[in-house]
Amino acid sequence: MSQAADPVKVVKQEVGKAAADRVRSHSIVGLGTGSTTAYAVQFIGDRLKRGELEDVVGIPTSFQAEVLAKQYGIPLATLDAVERIDVAIDGADEVDPQKNLIKGGGAAHTREKVVDAAAESFVVVVDSGKLVSRLGESFLLPVEVIPMALAPVTRAIANLGGTAELRMGVKKAGPVITDQGNLVLDVKFDQIADPGELERALNNIPGVLENGLFVGVADIVLVGEIVDGQPRVREF
Template identity: 75%
Template sequence: MADTDLSKIMKQEVGKAAADRVKSNSIVGLGTGSTTAFAIQFIGERLQRGELKNIQGIPTSFQAEVLSKQYGIPLTTLDAVDHIDVAIDGADEVDPNKNLIKGGGAAHTREKVVDSLADQFIVVVDSGKLVDKLGSTFLLPVEVIPMAMTPVMRKLTQLGGKPELRMGVKKAGPVVTDQGNLVIDVKFDEIPNPESLEKEINNIPGVLENGLFVGVADVVLVGEVKADQASVREF
């Protein structure tokens, strides 16, 4: 079987494992990304089969909203509810303490709002996203209002980072978030204290949010491929 087929099956298995943890009468945060997309699909299919009832979803991006509607998941907003039972979302890096870097899809601001409010936050990833230290393989995304881009980049440099404005693929110009802001991707040689750096970056005027998720994840479901078999483990 081709590696691409196995990778897809693995993502499907992780998404299904997360969707299976959703219970009836729940408000569910619906994340962004390819693995979470399968979780949204399987939640919708469980609803259609009658295995789940009275589910309301809160999407973290336009992508998640479109998928949720496609699979028949009723949606609500944070204005209309007073809690979130469970949130399901992916990550770009996960360290041994379940701290994350997110934001590859430029949706980390909404994701952090929803994921942080959830009683349980389930992270769905493949084993390639596991790292010993955050920043090892993925740049740290920082969402910034357009007028503050240059001073924010200057300040990020002073913090030891190497910032670059994220440019669009197959489009001219920079990536624009669902909030109408820009994303700066920052390379740090090391992030010895993620909690401190998260707060320090968010205190820079003009920064809306950054992709460090410290102390937010409750469960991490990891997809793996061994001997041409896809499996899921929890840590």
């Protein structure tokens, strides 16, 4: 497909490549989940194959990331086996002006938060359509819940002003199941005035494993966009 026919794909490729170019030899890299991060994983693999990089180990945040890393020849390890993560590369569903994020469109936000928060540098890769003035403008907030707590968690979220809907599978009967075997509630808030406070309040509900607010975690945001018909990557 030509660039003109699919500019979004080209932008995702360019921002993924820009993130992959930041990876150095002898480093441990958190590998995020999603379509843009998938290009970063591909380009890291390409650099290893060409000999531009050596001794790079990936920490996957999901089964998808694990499969892609193996496909592109990136050696993998677990958090138990490493003492540090040098850089994590991951996407986002929304980014606000303070570099706070909503993540979890792929239902991998719990593992992503563990890896991204542990990294010395967390690089976010997005296209310009993910930039918002306030979190929650265009994307529902994912909350991972253990199955037996679904009803009380839904009520507790309502008390916080949120409307929760169980995420259902596509091409699958029944709800989405996370890599941890849990359920995902997609929550609509009329406004998220204080993302940090809401993140803490949601995570204090018994039965909630993690939510998709990433507050104060992102270090660098790389934004892909089309300028004068050409793809461009800028640091946000």
